[in-house]
Amino acid sequence: MEKVWWNMVTNASQMVTKIITCIKEGKSVLLELNRKVPWYDTLSEIISEELTAYYADRSLKIVENLEGDPDEYLFNEFCKREKRAQYRPSIGYPAFLAQSDDIMLNQCIIWAVDVDTEKVNKWCDFIDLYNRALGKGKTGCLFLIETREKVHIPEKKGLYYISYENMIEHYDNYLFNMILSARLKESSLFKQYLAEVVSSMVPDDIELSALCIQKGRKFLKNPIKEIEEIVNSNYRSDGSSFTFDNNADVLSKRLWEAQIKVIFPLLEKQRNILISKYEKEIEPILPICVSYGDKVESVKDVEIGILSFMVGNGKLEVEQQDRHKIAILKEARNKLAHISVMTQNEIDELLEL
Numbered sequence: 001m002e003k004v005w006w007n008m009v010t011n012a013s014q015m016v017t018k019i020i021t022c023i024k025e026g027k028s029v030l031l032e033l034n035r036k037v038p039w040y041d042t043l044s045e046i047i048s049e050e051l052t053a054y055y056a057d058r059s060l061k062i063v064e065n066l067e068g069d070p071d072e073y074l075f076n077e078f079c080k081r082e083k084r085a086q087y088r089p090s091i092g093y094p095a096f097l098a099q100s101d102d103i104m105l106n107q108c109i110i111w112a113v114d115v116d117t118e119k120v121n122k123w124c125d126f127i128d129l130y131n132r133a134l135g136k137g138k139t140g141c142l143f144l145i146e147t148r149e150k151v152h153i154p155e156k157k158g159l160y161y162i163s164y165e166n167m168i169e170h171y172d173n174y175l176f177n178m179i180l181s182a183r184l185k186e187s188s189l190f191k192q193y194l195a196e197v198v199s200s201m202v203p204d205d206i207e208l209s210a211l212c213i214q215k216g217r218k219f220l221k222n223p224i225k226e227i228e229e230i231v232n233s234n235y236r237s238d239g240s241s242f243t244f245d246n247n248a249d250v251l252s253k254r255l256w257e258a259q260i261k262v263i264f265p266l267l268e269k270q271r272n273i274l275i276s277k278y279e280k281e282i283e284p285i286l287p288i289c290v291s292y293g294d295k296v297e298s299v300k301d302v303e304i305g306i307l308s309f310m311v312g313n314g315k316l317e318v319e320q321q322d323r324h325k326i327a328i329l330k331e332a333r334n335k336l337a338h339i340s341v342m343t344q345n346e347i348d349e350l351l352e353l
Contacts, residue, residue: 001180001210002039002237006046009176015167016043019144020050022160023109028127028143030120032163035148038206039237047144051109058142059104063112070112070123071097074141078105094129098140106140115147124153131158174199176206180213189351193262194220200258201227201251207236208244220344224251256341263342263350267304267333270325270353275302278318285315304329325353 005012022029037043051060066073071093075084083103087096097105112123123145134140143159153161177195184191198212201223211230212219219226224246231242275282279299287297288306296302302310308330310316311323318326332350335342342350 002042004179005038005176005206006042008179009172011167011169011172012176015162015164016046018162018167019047020054022162023051023142023144024054026139026142026158027160028131028158029145030124030151030153030159030161031144031146032151032161032165033146033148034165035240036205036207037148037164038210041237048111055109058107058109060109060111063110064114066112066115066119070119071126074105074110074126078103078108092129094126095133098130098133098135109142109144111144111146113146115145117147117149117151120145120147120149120151120153124156124159127159128156131156170199170203173203173206173209177209177213180210184216186216187351189262189266190217193258193347193351196262197223197255197258200254200261202244203254205242205244208242217344220347223255224248227251252341253339256336256339259342259347260336263332263336263347266350266353267329270329271304271307274307274318274322274326275299277322278316281316282310285310304333328353 006016007013019029019031033040048060051058063073074097075087075093078097079087079100083100087093097103100106112119115123123143127143127145130140153159174195177198178191181191181195184194186194194213194216197220198209202209202212208227208230211234212223212227215226215230227244228246231244231246235241282299282302286299286302287295288310289295290306296306304326307316308326311318311326328346328349332342332346335346
């Protein structure tokens with residue numbers, strides 16, 4: 001599933017490509033993720049493998065849980081004692097490191113992970129001063145500064161900002177769910193409906209979406225209950241707990257919205273089939289008065305409710321199976337029009353028409 005997300009889903013894949021391309025072009029990157037970024041280890045692995053394969057002359061160093069300031073850390077980590085003895089405070093760490101050709105820092109890619117906002121500012125300030133001190137046409141150390149917090153950093157020299165939330169759209173979630181649904185042994189309409197329901201009810205958590213899709217038909221029997229069970233009995237790929245707003249009213253509204261997207265077009269398709277089939281029988285009955293004194297004069301404007309009325313009062317004779325179909329369509333339309341959620345049995349009955 002993780003390979004599907006990072007390799008096959010449009011904007012997720014483009015984000016990975018953008019990170020790698022920036023660093024290959026000699027730019028540093030400020031990467032803003034969030035706490036729900038899916039399968040982080042896979043993302044990290046893809047980036048690491050690409051950069052290691054591309055840069056034979058650069059080493060990739062991961063920096064975690066940095067306690068001090070970035071400039072002091074880099075100075076102490078990459079400068080031997082005799083080199084540190086040459087340092088004068090008047091020059092500053094960024095310029096000293098940038099102008100020292102005899103240290104390994106300038107052949108490194110530094111990946112600072114899960115950096116808090118305060119440290120992000122310090123890293124970015126250092127990178128800006130470091131790049132300015134390098135001199136024209138010179139490429140030194142490249143930096144990938146990764147944070148899980150919202151940051152607002154003014155433009156810095158040689159630093160490119162990439163935000164997961166800005167790049168990933170609802171469509172990416174839906175596409176991912178469609179790809180996973182395609183593996184199920186169900187009808188195309190069922191797969192589309194499942195993907196739409198999961199995308200609507202779980203709009204911002206890809207790992208949770210994947211677990212919902214895996215449950216297939218069982219999930220749709222009682223989506224709210226299934227989400228609660230998944231959240232309570234599973235963990236994220238990084239070992240952390242799932243968090244989810246399980247407000248029943250909110251989730252029911254999201255389920256209804258998903259049903260509107262999939263079921264209304266299906267109702268319209270079935271309506272068109274019926275009025276095309278019985279066009280010659282309907283035309284002599286028109287015009288017909290409907291609610292609020294409005295008149296329906298054209299066959300193409302005959303809605304399901306009007307068809308049901310024509311059949312019910314004996315004005316329109318239809319086959320028994322179509323009488324049953326009209327009743328199902330009318331019930332579905334009335335429910336959705338009144339913001340009521342259809343049961344899965346009702347959905348299945350519609351999908352089988």
